[in-house]
Amino acid sequence: MVRASTKLIFRAPPGLSSQPIREFLGSWGVNGVFTLLRLFLTIAAVFIAPSLYIPLLISWLCLLYLSRNMDWSHKLLLCAFLVFSAAIGGVRADATVTGTVFCDQCKDGQISLFDYPIYGIKVTVTCADASGQITTSREETTNWFGNYAMKFDGSPDLSNCYAQVSGSGQGSNVCGAAAGPAQKLRLTFSMFGMEFYSVDSLLTEPSASMSFCPRSVNPVPPPATPVRPPVTPTTPPPALRLPPPATPVRPPVTPTTPPPALRLPPLPPLPPMPPVSILEASACPHQSWTMPEHKCYWRAVSPDMKVAVVFGLLAGRRYGTDMTLWQGMQGRSDPYRTLLREGTTALLNSYNSVEFPYNAITVVTRMNWALMGSQKSVLLTALRFMRANSGYGRVTCKFDTCK
Secondary structure, eight states: OOOOOOOOOOOOOTTSOSHHHHHHHHHHOHHHHHHHHHHHHHHHHHHSOGGGHHHHHHHHHHHHHHTTTSOHHHHHHHHHHHHHHHHHHTOOOEEEEEEEEEEOTTOSSSOOTTOEEOSSEEEEEEEEOTTSOEEEEEEEEOOTTSEEEEEEETOOOOTTEEEEEEEEOTTOSTTOSEEOOOEEEEEEEEETTEEEEEEOOEEEEOSSOOTTSOOOOOOOOOOOOOOOOOOOOOOOOOOOOOOOOOOOOOOOOOOOOOOOOOOOOOOOOOOOOOOOGGGSOOOOOHHHHTSGGGGGGOOSSOTTSBHHHHHOHHHHHHHOSSOBHHHHTTOOSSHHHHHHHHHHHHHHHHHHOTTSSSOHHHHHHHHHHHHHSOHHHHHHHHHHHHHHHTGGGTOOOOOOOOO
């Protein structure tokens, strides 16, 4: 059996000795040179401007040739230093702005248990100079998880810029009637000309508060007691003794008969106030949520809403973009359909009772974690949701028949 081999031969240009090239290859090896060359090109493609490729490559090879008599530990340290220097010298400077938009369902101006990240909201970052003229403006739309990210080339100063909700795009008609206050950009990280800014959570509001929102009670502050200056004691003047006043003579009063009192009919009794179910501990299985007489308890979400809109992009890829929550409640005999059924039930229970073990954001997060994991994690997450929906044997379902 004959094995073919390929020998790499380097020929020096006329008038130039090939001895330095042979010494260089004997020091590093052909494979080592090509490995370092590929490493340089990879770093250059990511961090370094194209105009610096040739000078940096020539300087790098020259330094490697000069280090041919070093041992391998010194060579590796020299390579690391060259890579770090090339990355710092040619790094592309830019600024990145990130943030999240929440739907303020209760219109209370703050993030609470009932709020959730919203998809399809347009966010505008605006920068103005000292005279109030707008110098920079950029608009971006939130993704399935309510996040947005904007990149500004050239690493500009964004410390005096503000981010605000500017409108609603496709898929955000439910909670896009009004926008919350603007938030200022905060510098969180800066290195080698790269800057990262973060924005406090922005809010967008529906046209009216949801029916399950608690009524806010604003106590009236007590009136402030005025502080009176101290009174300087003075000597009172001597009292004058006046004669007693004469008693006036009043004419006799003729008694009059009062008119008869009007008797109003009794008011009808007020109907009993329904209990505030959201403050009570309640956990209902999926069978109770699919009954027609309990459809009035679907408050934050409706049966016709899409699974991809409620649970995000991963759920849309797994279950399709046309499946509704009502269809997902009918899933059986499949681990992923069982997870969708119990996850939807847990989401409805979290909106129906504040005593439920999982809130809405936790349900959506655990649902996406399970979809990214194995089939075992899907079954375990579905089992945990099923136990919570059954109340762990201690909490019952507090549903009444809808009228």
